[in-house]
Amino acid sequence: xxxxxxxxxVLDVVARIPAGRVMTYGDVAHAIGSNAPRAVGRVLAHxxxxxxxxxxxxxxxxxxxxxxxxxxxxxxNEGTPLREPVTDPDRYRLALSTARxxxxxxxxxxxxx
Numbered sequence: 001x002x003x004x005x006x007x008x009x010v011l012d013v014v015a016r017i018p019a020g021r022v023m024t025y026g027d028v029a030h031a032i033g034s035n036a037p038r039a040v041g042r043v044l045a046h047x048x049x050x051x052x053x054x055x056x057x058x059x060x061x062x063x064x065x066x067x068x069x070x071x072x073x074x075x076x077n078e079g080t081p082l083r084e085p086v087t088d089p090d091r092y093r094l095a096l097s098t099a100r101x102x103x104x105x106x107x108x109x110x111x112x113x
Contacts (some may be wrong), residue, residue, distance in 0.1 A: 001046070002039045006032070010043040013107060017055040019078040021101045022094060024059045031108050055080075061096035068092065 002010075009032040017023055025037035034040075044053050044064075054071035057063060061083070063071040069089045075082060081095035101107065 002036075002043055006034070006036075006039065007043050007047055010040050011047060011051050014044070014048065014051040014053065014056055016107050017052060017101060019052075020080050020099070022055050022057050022080065022096070022099045023101050023107075024096075025056060026059060027101065027103075028056055031110070033110055057094060057096070059096075061093040063092070063094070 010028060013023075013028050013031045023031070025040045028040045029035060029037045040056070044051075044056060048056075052074070054064065054067070054074045058065070062068070063075075068091065072086065072089050072092070074080075075094065081098040083093045083095050086092040
């Protein structure tokens, strides 16, 4: 399991993703200075219930694996851009080019000691 500091950093970034926007697992890893997107996924699988986990998606634009149906109401409520029409709540994609948080957002600016 990742270190406690890694877990805390991942959860902090995910909690700060604005409603209606998403980051990929790799984006979150990059934002905390890591090259471990799979570890980001592991953190969310074990500890992500208290943060907006649906805002972290694979680079394919698919919703989090196994959670498409649970994530869809969040996306619709937050106005997250989806590829339309969504005819199957278990199989859809986000409009990642529009929904993805830009790299110039302050979430990517890490403070240095």
